Amino acid sequence: MTYSVIDLFAGCGGMTEGFRQSGAFKPVLAVEWDLHAAATYAANFGEGHTIWGDIAEVPDGAIPSADVVIGGPPCQGFSNLGSRNIEDPRNQMWKEYLRFVTHAKPDVFVIENVPQFRKSTEFALLKAEEDGGLLSEYELTDGVLHAADYGVPQRRQRAIVIGSRIGKIPLPEATHSADGSVPGTKPWTTVADAITGLPRVPETTALPVSSTEVFGTVVPGIYKSTDLHIGRTPTALSLERYDHVPPGGGRFDVPDHLLPRCWRDKPTGTTDVMGRMRWDRPSLTIRTEFFKPEKGQYLHPQWDADNPANRVNRVITHLEAARLQDFPPDFLWCGSKVQIAKQIGNAVPVGLAKAIADHLKPYLDRR
Incomplete structure (x- = not known):
């Protein structure tokens, strides 16, 4: 039926x-x-x-x-x-x-x-x-x-x-x-279950050049889910901040001299920002701006305390966020990077x- x-x-x-x-x-x-x-x-x-x-x-x-x-x-x-x-x-x-x-x-x-x-x-x-x-x-x-x-x-x-x-x-x-x-x-499904095997270093920071007509209007897309494994280009300062944050950690792990003034002047609250996920647990809530580490616990979970070369200092990609929202690998997407992120976070x-x-x-x- x-x-x-x-x-x-x-x-x-x-x-x-x-x-x-x-x-x-x-x-x-x-x-x-x-x-x-x-x-x-x-x-x-x-x-x-x-x-x-x-x-x-x-x-x-x-x-x-x-x-x-x-x-x-x-x-x-x-x-x-x-x-x-x-x-x-x-x-x-x-x-x-x-x-x-x-x-x-x-x-x-x-x-x-x-x-x-x-x-x-x-x-x-x-x-x-x-x-x-x-x-x-x-x-x-x-x-x-x-x-x-x-x-x-x-x-x-x-x-x-x-x-x-x-x-x-x-x-x-x-x-x-x-x-x-x-x-x-x-047991709970973990971040490792969802994103293990995806390339640690995304090949691009941009979606492919593509457009389609829907409802009589042209929009960016249609993109395959694999097209969403896109990185960003953080500053050297941002990378240095990320490098101090262990799995489960956040802004309180970043040395004071690397913190923006708004965080130095606010020693309490917003504990999960600039946070790093843990491989062995589910992620925290995926919101619409998961591509901004200052918005939550969105740093990639890979971090080796003894080997800095074995750390992935970046935020999760759109594809990783979609997987954490349980979207299947064959799901298709339309829109800009920001628009697709909004769709993922609101789903x-x-x-x-x-x-x-x-x-x-x-x-x-x-x-």
Whole structure:
């Protein structure tokens, strides 16, 4: 049995890819406002069912019926990195999501967002729709899932809401744990599992010269995943800073005379910046600016305390970031380096999406 899926706020398609990998789901509609993310989605899943544009401008009549609706309304208004402003217009996008649910009439829907979403006024309003409102036919389950607990080589937490009108559906049980000691689980997937074997020194700092037409507009691409193994050209000062940071370390390992003044004057907080990953653990959260070491723990994990020649003093490449987000090797990409980085960082980890899809299938099968 194959189930139809609508993906809203689809981004580059991380959630759709996870559902596709589950083997029982077929996308019938995707909506994404960002051109380059929509182009990446179309390159992987087809342009025919992809709408590039404002979700609020999609007419009710263009919404097909579907078995499942998935998606993550923009989360910047809830994120710790944002203002968490209740009036932020991005925090109203869940209402558009509900409009699609109302017209598509899925048996199940899934909302994905940052953990803070569950403590927001908007979430309270969403829950209120369960009691005689737009979601009166649905039973809601919500919680926070840790991507690493589902085989993703990344420590990333996401709020998940499952709405069902075929009986209450719990959240999926973890399949992995830190050391595999929890009964029925495997050890976490590590950075080594994800990126071992890729060239330590990228051959180029630029994407290939390429363009394609999608939605009647020309965009950079289509790029293979291997095209994304691109480096940067750090300054001598940056390289010297990187060289002092061991696996699991960060800016506090850099000598004071090498630190920028803003860090010298701030001896506390932001512990993970200028950080180096560890081979034997999942990465920390891959954000949209993973190519900037000052933004998080994004230095390559290779570092030999006794042999400076056996150190890789660079940030991870776009390909390495994509692998840490669990994208498959044959995934295609469109956009500039910055635009693709944004797509990677904003995506739902593919393995987490697949775990949710695998979990939903038995409930759909016996409806």
